[in-house]
Amino acid sequence: MSYLSKLLKPLLTATYITALSFSASSVAIAHGHQEHNANQETDIMVMNGYARATFPLAKTGAVYFTLHNQSDKDKILTSVTVSKELASEAQIHTTVMEGDVMKMRELADGVTIGAGEMVSFESGGYHIMLLGLNKGLVEGSELKLTLIFDGNDELGITLPVKKDDAKSHHNHH
Numbered sequence: 001m002s003y004l005s006k007l008l009k010p011l012l013t014a015t016y017i018t019a020l021s022f023s024a025s026s027v028a029i030a031h032g033h034q035e036h037n038a039n040q041e042t043d044i045m046v047m048n049g050y051a052r053a054t055f056p057l058a059k060t061g062a063v064y065f066t067l068h069n070q071s072d073k074d075k076i077l078t079s080v081t082v083s084k085e086l087a088s089e090a091q092i093h094t095t096v097m098e099g100d101v102m103k104m105r106e107l108a109d110g111v112t113i114g115a116g117e118m119v120s121f122e123s124g125g126y127h128i129m130l131l132g133l134n135k136g137l138v139e140g141s142e143l144k145l146t147l148i149f150d151g152n153d154e155l156g157i158t159l160p161v162k163k164d165d166a167k168s169h170h171n172h173h
């Protein structure tokens with residue numbers, strides 16, 4: 001073996017190892033991100049979530065989404081928390097008819113999502129009520145909430161703030 005090839009061989013090997021470890025760490029980052037989105041701790045998938053945009057001085061706001069329980073056990077959404085910078089409190093509400101009047105009521109025991117089932121939180125039904133908003137909910141901004149299942153499983157979600165869509169207008173009778 002010539003002097004030159006003795007010198008080059010370890011250099012080439014070192015380059016090869018560097019390239020390999022670089023691609024391995026890229027894969028690890030991408031994989032970690034995917035796991036985060038799958039919310040494997042709770043087995044709950046949050047779909048079509050949004051908060052309804054309000055005028056700037058509004059003190060209350062509503063959040064809607066569909067929860068899909070992908071586990072084989074019933075799960076109870078027991079409470080929801082929101083950053084104190086955004087609002088003073090988040091409550092789980094339902095909408096009931098009292099005579100001809102639609103009224104909202106807090107569900108202190110939460111909402112059960114049966115094993116494998118989907119439950120929609122939508123205008124005129126279940127919703128998350130934000131109380132004591134500091135600056136209203138600005139269209140195009142984002143909102144972070146923590147959903148708590150069975151009293152201790154936390155699921156952090158980020159939802160867009162959007163204007164009322166045609167469907168929810170349809171429900172205002």
Ligand SMILES: [Cu+2]
Nearest residue numbers: 093104127129
């Ligand atoms: Cu409400």
